[in-house]
Amino acid sequence: xxxxxxxxxxxNLGHFLDHLFMLIFASVAALRLSREWDMSYAExxxxxxxxxxxxxxxxxxxxxLADRWSREGMMVVFFIGIGVSSILASAATNPxxxxxxxxxxxxxxxxxxxxxxxxxxxxxxKAGVPLAINGIYGNMGVASAALLxxxxxxxxxxxxxxxLPGIISILLGISYLLFIRREQTLETEPPVKANKVSSxxxxxxxxxxxxxxxxxxTAIGGLIFQSTTFALPKIFEExxxxxxxxxxxxxxxxxxxxxLAALAQLVVGYLVDRYSIRYIFALVALCQMVLFFTMSQLxxxxxxxxxxxxxxxxxGQIPINDVLVGRLARSEWRSRAFGLRYVVTFTVMASAVxxxxxxHGNWGFDRLFHxxxxxxxxxxxxxxxxxxxxxPRIRL
Numbered sequence: 001x002x003x004x005x006x007x008x009x010x011x012n013l014g015h016f017l018d019h020l021f022m023l024i025f026a027s028v029a030a031l032r033l034s035r036e037w038d039m040s041y042a043e044x045x046x047x048x049x050x051x052x053x054x055x056x057x058x059x060x061x062x063x064x065l066a067d068r069w070s071r072e073g074m075m076v077v078f079f080i081g082i083g084v085s086s087i088l089a090s091a092a093t094n095p096x097x098x099x100x101x102x103x104x105x106x107x108x109x110x111x112x113x114x115x116x117x118x119x120x121x122x123x124x125x126k127a128g129v130p131l132a133i134n135g136i137y138g139n140m141g142v143a144s145a146a147l148l149x150x151x152x153x154x155x156x157x158x159x160x161x162x163x164l165p166g167i168i169s170i171l172l173g174i175s176y177l178l179f180i181r182r183e184q185t186l187e188t189e190p191p192v193k194a195n196k197v198s199s200x201x202x203x204x205x206x207x208x209x210x211x212x213x214x215x216x217x218t219a220i221g222g223l224i225f226q227s228t229t230f231a232l233p234k235i236f237e238e239x240x241x242x243x244x245x246x247x248x249x250x251x252x253x254x255x256x257x258x259x260l261a262a263l264a265q266l267v268v269g270y271l272v273d274r275y276s277i278r279y280i281f282a283l284v285a286l287c288q289m290v291l292f293f294t295m296s297q298l299x300x301x302x303x304x305x306x307x308x309x310x311x312x313x314x315x316g317q318i319p320i321n322d323v324l325v326g327r328l329a330r331s332e333w334r335s336r337a338f339g340l341r342y343v344v345t346f347t348v349m350a351s352a353v354x355x356x357x358x359x360h361g362n363w364g365f366d367r368l369f370h371x372x373x374x375x376x377x378x379x380x381x382x383x384x385x386x387x388x389x390x391x392p393r394i395r396l
Contacts, residue, residue, distance in 0.1 A: 003183050010176050011116050012137040018112040019141035021105050024149050026230045032158050042361040047099040052350035054106030056343050063114030063339025072180045074115045079173025081108035086166030090159040114339030121326035131319045132269025136262045139315050143258030146233050150251025206387045213382050219348045220375045226349035231356050239299040257307050264316035272323050281320050281383040287313040288376035296369040
């Protein structure tokens, strides 16, 4: 039992670092580098695109390696690899070098979701709350990226925002390696015969339909998540002029919004363990649509309050698809199932980065919020197509 708790803690810290590293550049570093390297925001942020492509493309490979080799071993590779890559990013002197370093960060960051989430749901019948707790750590990584990077930029320069977390990640990887070696005799997972793909309440066509909906909502949800988390610091810089005058203050407000919104995963995780996923999913998507339309014309303190609300429902959507995959996938190929889901998610997320630059450069963030509102409407329509099914493991 104690081993499981310690292992769960490492998995949660890994989720925190995964999102932290992927957003260091986007959250505030891009705002500083645009001045240091004499480039506009729209010109600079596309250099993050290869990293987000790698974040998606390598997820399936990471899941395959974890299922065939070792999930714990892949987590050690994640901690150490992403830490070394971040230290390399701190040494960049031009946009090409930063793009290469961010690509390596994306390659190692791709390991976490297919591997870590498969380990979180392993052996659990009700995975909503554990996934939600794990998701909160991930969201706090999103929140801390803006806060930590802003603070380090103002106090020690932008390079420290990369190399200090990198050192911490390497040390965590070494300690996790020592931990799993010490507990090696306890790490074999017993067969979980109940985790079958099918259920008496689901036909093959219904199963295919659910997976199609999962991948569609995953793609659109990835666009929404990436657009909001990536652009929020820049949105605050433009719309909270009287409230956020420094990189640190932008980081503090972004941290406040992300930290409050992180609680949504715990709420949604609790609800999907007890009520119909269809209804919870539909409500979350509908709230997103309304709040994005509302945000498009706001600034000042009102914009800050609405940002908290729309990030709450954006983060609230995250555990829903993971719960569906966890209920449908067998243990022996669960990492690959999560990997495929996150290939879709992060591939779309990569396309969101140039989209943000293009929309912002031509129309500003008002148009971006209109696009996101229509995306949320598409998710709402898809949730209404989920079949009505119930059983020992499948409850939609």
